[in-house]
């Protein structure tokens with residue numbers, strides 16, 4: 057089986073190199089915006105949009121023109137890649153199975169500075185080779201394993217980063233040995249497992265969250281459009297990035313630990329069940345300071361849930377284990393012992409007490425057991441089918 061891996065490193069830049077990156081990102085953005093404008097105009101006139109192959113033809117014409125001749129300075133494939141991305145964004149927007157998707161938007165300088173290399177990327181020690189740019193050093197934090205498929209250079213709050221995607225083959229896994237767990241996305245905690253483990257990452261974030269709140273307060277006090285406001289906004293952006301890094305570390309830690317000791321992990325498939333979740337999360341008084349703070353924590357952790365699923369999927373896959381996603385509906389109201397579903401089973405946020413059989417447990421642990429039971433059910437029926 058093939059395993060895909062992603063790596064992200066901070067690039068070592070010089071002012072000259074940054075100027076090149078800015079110009080490359082600018083060219084890619086220009087192509088995206090120009091093709092987007094064209095298609096939006098066509099839609100407004102009731103015409104069908106122009107798809108990737110024809111857009112590539114247009115790109116060739118633009119490059120030959122005097123007006124847009126500067127596009128020949130860019131890596132041709134990075135520009136085509138942007139058109140491919142745009143193609144995908146339009147396809148998603150028109151896809152009836154993805155009702156949440158909207159039409160693609162124009163990219164802005166400062167927030168959308170990225171370009172991709174679908175080919176020709178090489179990594180050697182602490183440097184990466186990018187077409188039309190050459191070798192660029194980076195701060196290496198992990199070894200890059202596998203065949204390099206593509207790389208993306210993007211600007212973030214504190215500098216330029218390269219993301220490298222690789223792929224490698226491992227022998228088809230044997231049936232992994234070990235136990236199984238269900239994991240529920242908790243209310244009071246980040247996650248609970250059917251073994252009774254409650255994972256609370258808030259301590260890991262506490263310091264940075266406090267600092268972020270302070271920086272954000274300071275930002276709102278600055279005059280709009282002022283230099284100080286820009287500086288304050290940059291500080292807030294850097295803090296958000298630090299939190300992203302912490303979240304990633306945290307998710308790597310727990311996903312590695314769980315994957316090592318289990319052959320089967322069942323998680324809720326949160327693509328289906330957002331409705332029940334938001335109802336479950338609004339127990340607290342939304343006006344209170346505590347709720348505001350926990351709302352922020354929640355938002356940051358929510359972004360991590362999908363990432364956790366992906367990490368567990370590949371880490372388990374390498375060991376021959378299995379991730380099963382289960383429908384999350386009413387998992388918080390269902391009794392893990394007898395299966396009785398009732399809102400009355402949840403007298404408080406943290407306590408589960410079944411009105412039918414009397415089973416009583418921490419509410420999030422009970423939900424994790426329900427998730428595991430659903431996972432096993434799905435697996436049995438899949439194997440039987």
Ligand SMILES: [Zn+2]
Nearest residue numbers: 391394410413
């Ligand atoms: Zn019961």
